[in-house]
Amino acid sequence: xxxxxxxxxxxxxxxxxxxxxxxxxxxxxxxxxxxxxxxxxxxxxxxxxxxxxxxxxxxxxxxxxxxxxxxxxxxxxxxxxxxxxxxxxxxxxxxxxxxxxxxxxxxxxxxxxxxxxxxxxxxxxxxxxxxxxxxxxxxxxxxxxxxxxxxxxxxxxxxxxxxxxxxxxxxxxxxxxxxxxxxxxxxxxxxxxxxxxxxxxxxxxxxxxxxxxxxxxxxxxxxxxxxxxxxxxxxxxxxxxxxxxxxxxxxxxxxxxxxxxxxxxxxxxxxxxxxxxxxxxxxxxxxxxxxxxxxxxxxxxxxxxxxxxxxxxxxxxxxxxxxxxxxxxxxxxxxxxxxxxxxxxxxxxxxxxxxxxxxxxxxxxxxxxxxxxxxxxxxxxxxxxxxxxxxxxxxxxxxxxxxxxxxxxxxxxxxxxxxxxxxxxxxxxxxxxxxxxxxxxxxxxxxxxxxxxxxxxxxxxxxxxxxxxxxxxxxxxxxxxxxxxxxxxxxxxxxxxxxxxxxxxxxxxxxxxxxxxxxxxxxxxxxxxxxxxxxxxxxxxxxxxxxxxxx
Amino acid sequence: xxxxxxxxxxxxxxxxxxxxxxxxxxxxxxxxxxxxxxxxxxxxxxxxxxxxxxxxxxxxxxxxxxxxxxxxxxxxxxxxxxxxxxxxxxxxxxxxxxxxxxxxxxxxxxxxxxxxxxxxxxxxxxxxxxxxxxxxxxxxxxxxxxxxxxxxxxxxxxxxxxxxxxxxxxxxxxxxxxxxxxxxxxxxxxxxxxxxxxxxxxxxxxxxxxxxxxxxxxxxxxxxxxxxxxxxxxxxxxxxxxxxxx
Numbered sequence: 179x180x181x182x183x184x185x186x187x188x189x190x191x192x193x194x195x196x197x198x199x200x201x202x203x204x205x206x207x208x209x210x211x212x213x214x215x216x217x218x219x220x221x222x223x224x225x226x227x228x229x230x231x232x233x234x235x236x237x238x239x240x241x242x243x244x245x246x247x248x249x250x251x252x253x254x255x256x257x258x259x260x261x262x263x264x265x266x267x268x269x270x271x272x273x274x275x276x277x278x279x280x281x282x283x284x285x286x287x288x289x290x291x292x293x294x295x296x297x298x299x300x301x302x303x304x305x306x307x308x309x310x311x312x313x314x315x316x317x318x319x320x321x322x323x324x325x326x327x328x329x330x331x332x333x334x335x336x337x338x339x340x341x342x343x344x345x346x347x348x349x350x351x352x353x354x355x356x357x358x359x360x361x362x363x364x365x366x367x368x369x370x371x372x373x374x375x376x377x378x379x380x381x382x383x384x385x386x387x388x389x390x391x392x393x394x395x396x397x398x399x400x401x402x403x404x405x406x407x408x409x410x411x412x413x414x415x416x417x418x419x420x421x422x423x424x425x426x427x428x429x430x431x432x433x434x435x436x437x438x439x440x441x442x443x444x445x446x447x448x449x450x451x452x453x454x455x456x457x458x459x460x461x462x463x464x465x466x467x468x469x470x471x472x473x474x475x476x477x478x479x480x481x482x483x484x485x486x487x488x489x490x491x492x493x494x495x496x497x498x499x500x501x502x503x504x505x506x507x508x509x510x511x512x513x514x515x516x517x518x519x520x521x522x523x524x525x526x527x528x529x530x531x532x533x534x535x536x537x538x539x540x541x542x543x544x545x546x547x548x549x550x551x552x553x554x555x556x557x558x559x560x561x562x563x564x565x566x567x568x569x570x571x572x573x574x575x576x577x578x579x580x581x582x583x584x585x586x587x588x589x590x591x592x593x594x595x596x597x598x599x600x601x602x603x604x605x606x607x608x609x610x611x612x613x614x615x616x617x618x619x620x621x622x623x624x625x626x627x628x629x630x631x632x633x634x635x636x637x638x639x640x641x642x643x644x645x646x647x648x649x650x651x652x653x654x655x656x657x658x659x660x661x662x663x664x665x666x667x668x669x670x671x672x673x674x675x676x677x678x679x680x681x682x683x684x685x686x687x688x689x690x691x692x693x694x695x696x697x698x699x700x701x702x703x704x705x706x707x708x709x710x711x712x713x714x715x716x717x718x719x720x721x722x723x724x725x726x727x728x729x
Numbered sequence: 730x731x732x733x734x735x736x737x738x739x740x741x742x743x744x745x746x747x748x749x750x751x752x753x754x755x756x757x758x759x760x761x762x763x764x765x766x767x768x769x770x771x772x773x774x775x776x777x778x779x780x781x782x783x784x785x786x787x788x789x790x791x792x793x794x795x796x797x798x799x800x801x802x803x804x805x806x807x808x809x810x811x812x813x814x815x816x817x818x819x820x821x822x823x824x825x826x827x828x829x830x831x832x833x834x835x836x837x838x839x840x841x842x843x844x845x846x847x848x849x850x851x852x853x854x855x856x857x858x859x860x861x862x863x864x865x866x867x868x869x870x871x872x873x874x875x876x877x878x879x880x881x882x883x884x885x886x887x888x889x890x891x892x893x894x895x896x897x898x899x900x901x902x903x904x905x906x907x908x909x910x911x912x913x914x915x916x917x918x919x920x921x922x923x924x925x926x927x928x929x930x931x932x933x934x935x936x937x938x939x940x941x942x943x944x945x946x947x948x949x950x951x952x953x954x955x956x957x958x959x960x961x962x963x964x965x966x967x968x969x970x971x972x973x974x975x
Contacts, residue, residue, distance in 0.1 A: 198780075198782055198790065199780070199790065199834070200838065201873060202782045202783075202788045202790050202873075203782075204782070204783070206782075206783060206787045206788045206872070207783050207785065207787055207788075257855070260855060261849065261855070262847065263846065263847030263905070263908065263911075265857075265862050265865055265866055265869060265908070266862075267859065267862070268857055268858065268859040268862055271856070272856030272857050272858055273856065275859075290866065291866070293787070293870065296787065296869075296870075297869060300869065304846050304847070305846070307841065307842060307846075308846045313838075315835075338827050338833070367781075367782040367783045367784065367788070368781060368782060369782060400759070401757070401758040401759020401760070402757050402758060402759060402760075403757060403758070403759045403760045403761055403764045404759060404761075404785075407784065407785045408785070482786075482787065485786070486785060489786075489804060489806075490759065490761070490804070490806070491759065597771075597775065598775065599770065599771035599772075599775060600771075603771070641775070641776075642775060643775070643776030644776070646743065646778075646827070646828050647778035647827055647828040647831050648775075648776045648778065649770055649776065649777065649778060649779065650770070650775025650776050651776070653775075
């Protein structure tokens with residue numbers, strides 16, 4: 179939405195196409211806050227420190243230029259949100275309040291209790307409606323349309339009727355989020371099937387860093403129905419303590435300095451290890467306790483966590499600990515884009531947010547995703563509008579449209595084929611068991627073999643019923659995306675023979691300097707997925723110097 | 730031991746016709762109604778239409794009428810319902826059905842456009858007290874599940890969608906009117922376009938709000954007072970009678 183707002187501001191005509199209703203996207207699940215070096219609480223904070231934290235959190239695999247732009251521009255983007263009506267929590271002086279978060283040197287996260295994402299999405303929604311964007315809700319794009327090399331539109335279908343629609347566009351910005359629905363234990367909603375990344379990949383764009391999938395350390399583990407639902411890092415930001423079944427504060431062992439506020443990859447691995455070594459909680463997690471804080475404080479700062487546990491798990495978090503364990507949360511990888519403009523390697527195709535790669539490197543810091551959306555959403559919208567101004571109205575061949583329509587209807591032709599839900603469930607098992615927090619060559623090879631079989635089954639997938647609002651049919655499209663990106667993740671993970679950030683190889687436990695100099699690219703050639711190594715761009719001396727400075 | 734099951738009686742159909750269909754669903758600890766609906770999709774009826782996103786009561790997508798009560802399916806635990814009889818799951822009544830449990834809520838997005846958005850007063854300093862922000866933040870918690878719209882009798886029984894905006898949009902207007910730095914007067918909109926006067930404060934909206942927003946007490950009543958102050962103050966009325974503006 180930030181991209182649409184910026185493109186509108188540049189005088190472009192903008193259509194927002196969304197898979198769900200407007201304002202329901204996965205951003206509403208972002209709880210803890212928005213990272214920006216405003217220095218409202220800790221006066222010593224500045225963009226250099228934020229830049230350094232982001233690079234170190236990402237184990238320096240980040241695109242340095244993106245990390246720099248992000249750290250420099252986030253505070254302006256926050257102020258802008260406030261001027262559009264967002265209401266953040268306040269300091270005693272009346273400024274925007276900031277809280278501590280894992281991997282951030284200073285108190286940096288601007289927040290609204292534990293519902294920051296909702297505040298952001300509503301503010302952008304209101305702003306976009308005011309500026310007059312055309313919104314096409316519950317409309318799913320299944321294919322990008324091209325004229326030669328460049329993207330000139332999209333083929334989509336309306337959920338409400340099942341009818342097809344073609345959007346002609348001089349430029350397309352993908353802001354479609356992540357791929358978490360391929361794992362069984364996940365904090366992600368039904369939308370997070372990586373559609374945008376797959377659309378881009380199918381259109382010839384490069385995917386990068388796909389081996390880096392973040393497992394958030396704290397998801398709910400009990401009861402089974404709620405397994406994976408996110409427990410915000412703000413619980414730890416506000417002073418929450420992790421313990422094992424023996425009552426030991428185990429983070430003292432894994433990261434004695436930062437303890438619970440270590441980076442997410444470290445905390446997730448620590449909890450996983452405690453459980454694996456038999457020191458887990460009754461339902462296979464760890465205890466997270468905030469009950470030493472006054473009950474009123476907990477309810478005010480973490481209201482939705484309070485309700486979530488009370489209503490779904492019968493636990494009063496002001497009185498006792500929560501049971502938590504790692505849950506698939508975010509993918510650092512995505513479409514490879516230009517740092518300044520968000521443009522992919524395909525002309526006319528841009529990407530921002532989780533769909534794009536580069537900013538977060540091997541591990542994302544909490545709070546950096548919301549600021550990512552604002553900073554790079556704006557940049558992509560700006561660049562897309564400028565690009566579109568220079569283009570002539572594109573022709574679209576009817577052959578491409580016919581092909582897309584045939585593909586979309588194929589599941590109805592295949593009677594008595596595979597049930598899409600069964601394939602999805604099997605896919606989640608494969609990814610959960612073989613491409614999880616800790617990886618080995620053997621598991622990854624088994625995963626690739628299993629994915630190939632699932633791919634074959636997916637060719638025979640069938641849909642029943644009418645085309646009107648048919649989730650089974652819809653899942654057939656999603657399966658194509660999830661299978662493509664699962665393969666990308668497993669291939670890149672197999673190729674990276676080291677451990678770095680969120681990618682942990684039991685057979686290669688060390689972080690190697692040599693691997694820190696390259697990213698993995700995945701590109702479609704014919705029907706084949708090809709993997710390349712890409713040398714990382716070198717950093718100018720002055721930026722390198724910021725990185726080496728210690729506070 | 731046989732697996733424990735529950736019966737879900739789900740509305741299946743479209744705008745024209747439909748009927749309730751019974752499904753047997755195996756129970757699991759802590760299961761919510763949305764899990765049961767998903768289980769039906771996966772094993773019995775892959776084309777069963779339901780709208781959902783976060784499954785954590787943060788997006789407001791999975792609104793339905795469970796045993797006649799408007800609720801979020803993701804927040805309604807199976808073990809809170811009597812399982813010895815079928816659990817009915819029907820779409821929201823106040824909106825046109827698209828298919829099964831999915832309704833057309835687009836009217837709400839049209840009403841929303843009538844409301845003048847936030848405009849700061851000229852030259853404001855961007856500082857606010859937490860105490861002033863608190864009361865607006867209550868309204869900003871709204872997840873647009875439209876349960877309040879569904880249960881409001883002005884919309885549900887009287888279908889006054891042209892004249893009336895509904896509780897959701899009184900909440901939004903209240904948030905804007907009480908924003909410490911806002912400089913717009915929306916009282917005429919409330920009276921003339923959103924039909925605030927039709928609300929007779931029966932508090933049905935407050936009762937169903939999954940975010941526990943005190944819609945009636947904290948949003949609607951203060952707004953009604955502002956309308957009265959501006960339009961029905963006896964002295965002003967008399968003044969207008971004596972000196973008509975045109």
